[in-house]
Structures are given as C-alpha cells and as structure tokens.
Amino acid sequence: MQEALSILQKYWKHDSFRPLQNEIIDSVLNGQDTFALLPTGGGKSICFQVPSMMQEGLCLVVSPLVALMKDQVANLQKRNIKAIALTGGIATDEIINLLDNCQFGNYKFLYLSPERLQSDWILDRLKNLPINLIAIDEAHCVSQWGHDFRPAYLKISELKKHFPKIPFLALTATATPRVIEDIKTELGLKDPKLFQQSFARENIAYMVFEVEDKLYRTEQILKKNPQPSIIYVRNRKSCLSISAQLQSLGFKATYYHGGLTTKEKDKNMQLWMSEEAQVIVATNAFGMGIDKPNVKTVIHTQLPENIENYYQESGRAGRNGEKSFSVLLTSASDTANAESQFIQNLADKSFLKKMYVKLCNYFQIAYGEGINEEFAFNLNRFCHKYDFPALKTYNALQFLDRQGIITLSQSFSEKITMQFLIESREVIRYTSLNSNDEEIILAILRTYPGIYEMKTPFNLQLIAKKSNSTEAEVHKVLEKLKDKEIIEYNSKNNDSFILFNEVREDDLTINRVSKYLEKQNNLKKDQLQSVLDYVNEKKTCKSKLILDYFGEKTATDCGICSYCITKKVKKTNNSITQTILDLLKSEDLSSRDIQTRTNISADDVVHALQELLEDNRIIIKSNNKYTLK
Numbered sequence: 188m189q190e191a192l193s194i195l196q197k198y199w200k201h202d203s204f205r206p207l208q209n210e211i212i213d214s215v216l217n218g219q220d221t222f223a224l225l226p227t228g229g230g231k232s233i234c235f236q237v238p239s240m241m242q243e244g245l246c247l248v249v250s251p252l253v254a255l256m257k258d259q260v261a262n263l264q265k266r267n268i269k270a271i272a273l274t275g276g277i278a279t280d281e282i283i284n285l286l287d288n289c290q291f292g293n294y295k296f297l298y299l300s301p302e303r304l305q306s307d308w309i310l311d312r313l314k315n316l317p318i319n320l321i322a323i324d325e326a327h328c329v330s331q332w333g334h335d336f337r338p339a340y341l342k343i344s345e346l347k348k349h350f351p352k353i354p355f356l357a358l359t360a361t362a363t364p365r366v367i368e369d370i371k372t373e374l375g376l377k378d379p380k381l382f383q384q385s386f387a388r389e390n391i392a393y394m395v396f397e398v399e400d401k402l403y404r405t406e407q408i409l410k411k412n413p414q415p416s417i418i419y420v421r422n423r424k425s426c427l428s429i430s431a432q433l434q435s436l437g438f439k440a441t442y443y444h445g446g447l448t449t450k451e452k453d454k455n456m457q458l459w460m461s462e463e464a465q466v467i468v469a470t471n472a473f474g475m476g477i478d479k480p481n482v483k484t485v486i487h488t489q490l491p492e493n494i495e496n497y498y499q500e501s502g503r504a505g506r507n508g509e510k511s512f513s514v515l516l517t518s519a520s521d522t523a524n525a526e527s528q529f530i531q532n533l534a535d536k537s538f539l540k541k542m543y544v545k546l547c548n549y550f551q552i553a554y555g556e557g558i559n560e561e562f563a564f565n566l567n568r569f570c571h572k573y574d575f576p577a578l579k580t581y582n583a584l585q586f587l588d589r590q591g592i593i594t595l596s597q598s599f600s601e602k603i604t605m606q607f608l609i610e611s612r613e614v615i616r617y618t619s620l621n622s623n624d625e626e627i628i629l630a631i632l633r634t635y636p637g638i639y640e641m642k643t644p645f646n647l648q649l650i651a652k653k654s655n656s657t658e659a660e661v662h663k664v665l666e667k668l669k670d671k672e673i674i675e676y677n678s679k680n681n682d683s684f685i686l687f688n689e690v691r692e693d694d695l696t697i698n699r700v701s702k703y704l705e706k707q708n709n710l711k712k713d714q715l716q717s718v719l720d721y722v723n724e725k726k727t728c729k730s731k732l733i734l735d736y737f738g739e740k741t742a743t744d745c746g747i748c749s750y751c752i753t754k755k756v757k758k759t760n761n762s763i764t765q766t767i768l769d770l771l772k773s774e775d776l777s778s779r780d781i782q783t784r785t786n787i788s789a790d791d792v793v794h795a796l797q798e799l800l801e802d803n804r805i806i807i808k809s810n811n812k813y814t815l816k
Contacts, residue, residue, distance in 0.1 A: 191216075194240050195233070198266045205230045207382045211356070212238045215320060220355045220379040222326075222371065224362055226386055227502035231358045232259060235322035239295055240268070244317035247346075248298045250324040251337055251589075253596065256298040263296060270296035273303055279559075286312045301328070301339035302591040302688060304346070314349050321346055323374060326357035327495075330369035331706055333362070338703060339591040344375040355379075360502075361495040364738035386498070386737045390505045392747040393729035394514045395722055396793065399777045399811025401488050401516045402429070406436055407789055408514060409466060414483035415459065418468045419500050421489045421528065429488070430468040439464045445472035474500060480507035486514045490525040493714035494721065494736050510747070517722055519809050529715050532576065533708045534583035540697040542583045543592075545573045547691045557687040564595075564685045584685075586707070590700045594686040603645040605631075605665065605676045607638055617673060627664045630654035642675065725750070725801055753797050763787055763795045768815070771805065775812040 191212050195201050204212075207225065211234040214221045225231050239246035250256050256272040263270040271285050271294055286309075289297050297316070303309050327333035329340035347355070357370055357379070371379055398404045409416060420426055426442040433440040441455040441464040459467040460479060467473065485504045491497040497515070505511030534542070549569060550562045566584075570577045588595040607614055614632070618625045630653040635643045651658045669676040689696065721732050730745035744751050766785055770776055776784075782792045796813060799805045805813050 190241055191237050194237050198240065198268065199233065204233070207384055208233055208237075211382050214380045214382070215354050215356055216241065218352070218354050220376040222357045222367070222376065222379045222381045222383075224359060224367070224381070224383040226384060226388070227360045227499045231324070231360070234358065235320055235356050236263070236268075236296070239320050242319040244319035245289060245294050246296050246320045246322060247313065247316070247318050248296060248322045248324060249301055249304070249340075249343055250298055251300060251328055251335070251340075252325065253300070253594075255324075256300075260296070260298060268296070269294040270298065272298040273309075274300065282309070283312075286316070289316055301337060301343060302594075304342045305339060305591065310345065310349070313346075318350060318353055320356060321350060321353055322356045322358065324358050326359045326370050326374065327362050327366050329373040330362075330366045331703065332369055332710065333366050335589065336703065336707060336710075337589045337591065338700065341373060344373065347375045360499055361737070363736070386734050386739050387730065387741070387745075388502060388505065389745070390508055390510050391501060391730075392510065392512050392749075392752075393501070393733065393745075394512055394749040395517065395729060396514065396749065397517050397519075397807065399518060399807075400779055401518065402432055403779060404516055405429075405433075405486060405488065406438075408484060408486065408512075409433070409438060412483045412512065413465060415462060415479060415481055416466045416484040416486065417473070417482060417500075417503060418466060418486045418488060419473075419491075420468060420470060423470065425488070426468050426470060430466075433466055433468070438466055440466040440468060443467055443469040443473040445470065471496060471500065474503065477503060478506065479503070481509075482506070482511065483509075484512045484514060486516065488516050490515075490517065490521050490715075490718055490722070492525075492529050492711065492718070494717050494733065495714075497718065497721075498733060498737075515722065518811055519807055521722075522719060525715060525718070528578065530712055532578040532582055533711060534579055534586060534704070535708075536697065536701040536704060538579065539583050539586065539701065539704060540693070542573075542575060542580055543587065543697060544693055545569075545575075546584075546685075547693075549573075550685075552687065552691050554693065555690050557691045558689055559687070561684055561686045564683045566683065586700075586704060590703065592687075592689055592696060592700065594688060596684045596686070603647060603676075603678045604642040605638065605645050605674050606640075606642045607674055609673055611639060614673070624664050624667070626654040627656055627661055628668075642677075725797075753794055763791055764799065767792070767795055767799065767813075768804070771813060771815050775808065775810075775814040777812050781813075 191209070192204070195204065207223070208230055211221055211223050215235070215238045223231060223234050225234075235246055235248065248256075253274050256274060260270045260272045269292065271289060273282060273285060277285070288294060323329075323340075323343055325335070328335050328337040329343065330336060355374060355376055357374055357376065359370070362370065367381070370376075396404060405418065418429060420429060423444040423446050426444045430440045430442040441458045443452060443455050447455070455467065458464040482504045485501050487497065487500070491500070501513035504513055546569070547557065549572070550557075550560070552560065566577060566581060569575070570580050584593070584595050587593045614628065618628050627650065630650050631638065634650065634653060635645070637643060647658050647661055651661045654661065665674065665676050668674040717736060721729070721736075724732060728744040728750050729748035731741060734741055746755070766787070767781055770781060770784065778792050778796055781787070782789055785792075796805070800807065803816055806816050807813055
C-alpha cells in the first residue's frame with residue numbers, strides 16, 4: 188500500500204492513515220463491496236478519494252448533502268484534482284456538458300444527489316462513463332429505520348445492474364445493527380466486507396446535568412474550560428440571544444445558522460477557527476466539514492431529537508485526543524418542550540397534502556407543471572398567508588425534500604432588481620447636479636447597459652467595489668433615487684429557495700410518499716424516547732448507554748462521564764448533605780441559592796443534590812427548585 192500512502196502524502200499532506208482507512212482502501216482496490224462505519228471525524232472521504240486516484244477512470248459519489256458535495260468538490264479542486272457536482276438547479280444543457288466533461292475530460296470525481304438517479308437519461312449517460320468506484324455517502328439514508336431516510340436512495344441498487352464488476356463503498360457515521368443490515372440489503376451489496384470502528388470516544392466525558400439556570404451553568408463551564416467551544420441550540424433566535432448573553436458576560440462569542448449569508452458564515456466561522464472567539468453558538472447547520480482538533484467542550488442547551496445527531500455533534504470535541512466534554516444541560520420543562528417541538532409538530536398526511544397544494548398555488552404552478560422551476564421562498568410569509576404553524580410546515584417541507592419532490596436550500600440571499608424610469612439624458616443631468624452620487628450612478632450604468640429597458644438583477648457588493656464606496660452608501664443612493672421616482676428599486680430578503688423536482692400532481696404525489704410518512708413519524712417518536720431514556724437513566728454510565736444504542740456492548744464504565752464521576756466522588760461528605768437538607772426544611776431553593784448561602788463549590792452542591800435525588804430524599808419542582816420529599 189505504499190502507492191496509497193504516497194497519494195495521501197502528495198495530495199492531502201498526511202503522513203499516515205487513520206484507523207481502518209488503509210484496510211478499507213485495500214478492500215476497495217480488490218474489487219470488494221465494502222461497508223465503512225466510521226464515527227464522525229474518522230475520515231470517510233479519504234476511503235474513496237485515495238483508491239480512485241490510484242486507478243484509471245472516475246469515482247461516482249452519491250450524497251444527499253448539497254453543501255457537503257460543494258465543499259468536497261472545492262477541496263479537491265484546491266488540490267488540483269478534477270471534480271464535478273451535479274447539484275439541483277442546473278439546467279439540462281449544462282448537465283449534458285458536465286457529463287461530457289466527465290466522459291472526455293479526465294475527471295476523477297463526479298458527485299450527484301440520489302434524486303439524479305431517478306432520471307433515466309442521466310442513468311444512461313452514467314453507463315458510458317469510465318467509473319472505477321461507486322461511493323454511497325450517508326448510506327443510512329437508504330434504510331427506513333435510519334434517522335434520515337430518503338426513498339431516492341432505493342434507486343442506487345439499480346447501478347449494480349449496470350456496473351456489476353465495480354465495487355460499491357457504503358459509508359456512514361452512525362447506524363444501529365438494524366440499519367446496517369438494511370443498508371446491505373437495500374444497496375444490493377454482495378458479501379460486503381464490514382469495517383466498523385468502535386463508537387467509543389474514550390477521551391470525551393459525556394455529562395448530563397439537570398439545572399435550573401442553563402446560562403449560569405454554561406458560564407461556569409466556559410470559565411473552567413477557556414478553550415474553543417461549541418454550543419448547539421435548536422433555532423436561529425437562540426443563536427443570537429445566547430451569543431449576545433455570553434458577550435455581555437465577557438466571553439468572546441459568535442454564532443452560526445442557516446439564515447446567514449455565505450459572507451457572514453465565513454466571517455463568523457473564521458473568528459472561531461482563528462480563536463478570536465472562544466465560543467460559537469450554532470444550530471445543526473454548523474458541522475459539515477468542521478475539523479478543528481482542539482475543541483474542548485460541546486454544550487447542548489436543548490434536547491437533541493435523536494442520539495445519532497447528538498453523537499455526531501458531540502464528536503466534534505476532542506479530535507486531538509485530549510480529554511474533552513460533551514455537556515447536555517436539561518431542566519424540568521425540557522421533556523414537554525421536546526415533545527411539543529418534535530412530536531406534536533410532525534405533519535400527518537392530511538396536513539402534508541394541504542400544505543403541498545397551497546405551496547403550488549403560492550407559486551402559481553398549474554397541475555401537471557412546475558418541474559425544474561425554482562423560487563425564492565420565505566417560510567414566515569408563506570405560513571402567515573395560509574395561517575400554517577411554522578414548525579409543522581417546516582417539517583412537512585423537509586419531508587418533501589427528503590422524498591425528492593422538492594429541494595429546499597436554506598441559503599440566505601438578498602435579491603435586488605432595479606430599472607431607470609427616466610431617459611438617459613435626464614439621468615446624466617441628475618448626476619451633473621448631484622456630484623456626490625455621480626461615481627455610484629456611473630458605475631451602475633457601465634455595469635448594466637440594459638438597465639433602462641428592463642428590471643435588472645443588481646449586485647450591491649460589485650457596484651460598491653467599482654465606485655469605491657461602501658454597500659451602505661450605494662444603498663442610500665438607491666433609496667434616494669427611488670424616492671425621487673428616478674428608478675424602480677426592489678429589495679427582497681429570502682431565507683431559502685425551493686426547486687420543484689416533479690410536476691404537480693397533488694393526490695398522486697402525496698399518496699405515493701405518505702406510506703413513508705407514518706413510519707418516519709413513528710421512528711422520530713422512538714428516537715426522542717431514546718434521548719429521554721439517555722437523560723433520565725441515573726444508574727448507568729452515559730458512554731455505555733450510547734454504545735448500547737449503537738449495538739456495541741461493553742462491561743466497562745468509562746470512568747469520566749457524569750454518572751461515573753458521581754459514583755467516584757466519595758459518597759458525598761455527610762456534612763454537605765445535611766447542610767442542604769437543613770436549608771430545605773425551611774424553604775425550597777435552587778442549586779444556585781444553596782451554593783450562595785453555603786459557599787460550597789458548585790461541583791460539590793451538584794453531586795450532593797444528585798445523590799439526594801437518587802436516594803429519593805428530595806425532588807425538583809417545575810420551578811426548578813429543590814424541596815424535601
């Protein structure tokens with residue numbers, strides 16, 4: 188395998204392979220169908236990129252994640268490796284040109300979504316390509332028992348008929364035993380070699396703390412561990428508010444969510460990567476391709492919807508092998524909030540159909556039409572128009588996205604169009620009388636010669652650069668021209684785009700996919716219950732609970748999780764326990780109240796309270812105060 192190592196060193200600048208990468212590459216090169224189950228950070232992409240580079244032809248990579256495809260293609264191109272991604276929204280003529288490039292242009296990697304395989308003509312074109320390996324990323328999506336099932340993945344097995352001698356490589360970071368068997372069957376893998384790395388992360392301490400003041404506890408954790416940290420939250424509003432609260436407490440914090448522009452995402456990410464910010468508060472939009480080795484702490488302030496996501500997000504800590512922490516902060520109201528957010532807002536068939544019909548009407552798509560049409564979309568405006576609950580609507584849209592009926596891209600954009608309403612000579616006259624606006628107006632006229640005849644898409648950043656102005660200054664001039672009725676100027680903020688992948692067929696469309704809806708809804712309920720069991724189980728090692736979920740048995744406790752620490756810490760000093768009990772005789776108190784009144788350390792108070800709860804000597808009330816039982 189010296190050649191493989193040489194390619195790794197030449198293109199990726201690594202001196203050695205990570206565990207199991209070498210063996211997986213060897214299996215693929217021997218023409219063997221292969222299954223790689225490598226936890227987050229295990230280096231799955233190297234497992235197909237290196238062997239493909241060692242052979243003539245190109246690797247076909249099937250992936251459901253547009254952002255990840257674009258990221259990997261960009262990274263390959265930086266290394267002077269020719270790669271293409273067929274993402275949504277590309278016109279047919281352009282797809283034909285790209286596939287021609289793959290056939291005759293010595294390309295090494297072709298990334299496409301599973302939905303592309305549903306087009307027979309694309310499948311026919313693929314048959315003529317010199318494919319040396321077929322890699323299926325996020326392979327758990329083929330299983331109806333996986334946490335992100337996509338029916339389009341079921342079409343991947345068709346490739347076996349056309350490429351019977353080409354090895355398949357299935358890759359995933361998280362899969363239960365049931366899902367593993369499903370993947371093998373649904374992809375049609377022939378006697379696959381399974382390479383499975385342990386799910387154990389021996390350097391991560393999984394901590395679950397029931398607290399009444401999450402911000403206060405977060406502050407304590409970040410002060411104790413001042414290294415880079417990630418705080419995962421459920422929505423954009425929490426991103427902004429928690430980041431602002433941390434800044435007010437003196438922490439350098441930034442935030443990341445799907446509604447930011449690419450420029451804002453890159454800026455905030457760089458602040459954190461360069462450690463100008465200690466903390467990044469993020470939704471689950473943050474994570475793909477993030478490989479910062481010295482993350483010390485990952486904190487979840489709200490319950491995750493499944494163990495798979497929690498494990499992957501936790502796994503962004505401690506990639507340098509040093510001890511790190513995955514902290515889940517819970518409170519008495521979290522269970523009800525999670526059930527409200529994840530379960531009560533699941534869309535049933537009736538709501539799904541109603542929402543789909545209204546969506547088509549919203550964009551004036553006639554029955555039998557709409558395929559490959561793309562529209563800017565604002566969820567809040569849509570929900571307000573039809574009086575739909577936002578979260579339930581979003582879940583329904585996500586379901587349609589996973590079924591391949593639509594593609595929902597959550598990329599923030601500001602769409603600007605403008606057109607001059609007066610003749611060119613009048614515009615020149617205006618500039619001569621308003622010299623402060625001249626540079627900006629002349630830059631617009633030079634850049635958009637047809638702006639007198641039609642509404643023209645307008646790039647604010649470009650005009651600012653060409654006129655040596657700021658974007659704010661350009662915007663101010665445009666608003667002034669609009670007020671004077673010199674231009675028509677429209678600026679819309681859209682938080683996503685929707686691409687329709689199929690013609691509108693209402694009942695036919697929804698009936699076809701509704702059989703998956705009930706099964707997926709039941710699965711989500713089971714997955715949330717697994718999270719609640721993980722949180723509420725007080726007498727088992729947290730690491731052992733995670734391993735057990737993924738079908739990995741161990742008799743040994745990790746020794747560093749919240750359960751193990753409680754067990755190890757002396758049976759708490761009786762005097763501390765008695766002090767707390769004495770205080771609670773007179774009134775109900777929070778842990779923070781107890782700490783303030785006794786000057787006992789926060790850790791000792793928490794350990795004492797946990798023991799008293801386990802011994803059923805106290806209970807925690809809905810107002811997050813402790814009381815005698």
